Amino acid sequence: MSRIVVHDLAKRYGDAVVLERVNLVIEPGEFCAVVGASGCGKSTFLRILLSQEHASSGVVVFDGRPLPREPQPERGIVFQRYSVFPHLTALQNLLLAADLAGSRLIGRLTGRARARAREEALALLDRVGLGAARDLYPASLSGGMQQRLAIAQALLGRPKLMLMDEPFGALDPGVRVEMHGLLAEIWKEHGMTVLMVTHDIAEAFKLGTRVLVFDKVRHDPQFPAAYGATITYDLRLDRAQRRTPPPEPIVAAGQALPSPALPTTA
Ligand SMILES: Nc1ncnc2c1ncn2[C@@H]1O[C@H](COP(=O)(O)OP(=O)(O)O)[C@@H](O)[C@H]1O
Numbered sequence: 001m002s003r004i005v006v007h008d009l010a011k012r013y014g015d016a017v018v019l020e021r022v023n024l025v026i027e028p029g030e031f032c033a034v035v036g037a038s039g040c041g042k043s044t045f046l047r048i049l050l051s052q053e054h055a056s057s058g059v060v061v062f063d064g065r066p067l068p069r070e071p072q073p074e075r076g077i078v079f080q081r082y083s084v085f086p087h088l089t090a091l092q093n094l095l096l097a098a099d100l101a102g103s104r105l106i107g108r109l110t111g112r113a114r115a116r117a118r119e120e121a122l123a124l125l126d127r128v129g130l131g132a133a134r135d136l137y138p139a140s141l142s143g144g145m146q147q148r149l150a151i152a153q154a155l156l157g158r159p160k161l162m163l164m165d166e167p168f169g170a171l172d173p174g175v176r177v178e179m180h181g182l183l184a185e186i187w188k189e190h191g192m193t194v195l196m197v198t199h200d201i202a203e204a205f206k207l208g209t210r211v212l213v214f215d216k217v218r219h220d221p222q223f224p225a226a227y228g229a230t231i232t233y234d235l236r237l238d239r240a241q242r243r244t245p246p247p248e249p250i251v252a253a254g255q256a257l258p259s260p261a262l263p264t265t266a
């Protein structure tokens with residue numbers, strides 16, 4: 001069970017509070033779209049779930065256990081811009097990722113394990129539509145193709161949790177729509193939990209089964225960093241709603257709704 005439970009999480013950098021009182025339960029297979037103002041701590045929250053960063057206080061439970069201190073392949077991430085090794089082809093980049101994921105204890109993959117990793121990498125490249133581009137170098141890949149490669153790389157670890165930080169933010173609208181289709185299919189096929197940060201409200205409502213809004217509820221005009229953001233709206237979307245994204249801005253949609261994620265003892 002890859003349930004995620006976040007209990008009273010806070011993150012501070014020095015005196016600056018970035019996140020506070022974050023409470024959240026995500027069931028396996030949910031697709032949470034995360035929105036919020038720039039700088040309010042969305043990426044920080046994702047980095048904490050990846051174990052690239054650690055909470056200052058509070059607890060994250062993943063799969064029934066406290067979150068491991070180190071990143072693992074079962075928690076994959078796709079960033080807005082993919083950092084590939086420019087001197088490796090698409091296939092070689094994937095194989096390197098497999099090497100890094102599979103070799104933590106035993107060194108480079110060898111023999112049968114390597115052959116299996118290659119088969120898996122080729123199948124994944126096909127799956128994300130990069131079969132014909134497997135021998136191309138990153139410089140020859142479009143932005144959309146690079147994000148396809150990034151998704152394939154994250155999938156290689158068979159993640160139970162896929163973290164995505166504005167994965168399509170740098171893409172042209174047409175390409176973005178193609179990527180939505182691909183991601184929706186892959187999410188259904190793999191049944192993984194997805195947490196995707198986006199600044200595109202329509203994208204959040206189109207893809208998510210749930211939309212989480214991060215915002216500050218407390219403000220100190222003398223010292224803006226005194227208080228952090230928390231989850232102010234937690235909107236669960238049923239399938240019918242997902243097919244027809246609401247045209248109104250999210251604040252209007254959220255204000256009429258109760259906010260179960262807000263702490264009750266503010
Ligand atoms: N490593 C760090 N050290 C100090 N401050 C940081 C660090 N990472 C992020 N921050 C600060 O935390 C705040 C939230 O950043 P971030 O999570 O990137 O926001 P968002 O993704 O919502 O735009 C910002 O004010 C940022 O400057």
Ligand SMILES: [Mg+2]
Pocket residue numbers: 042043044165
């Ligand atoms: Mg960010």
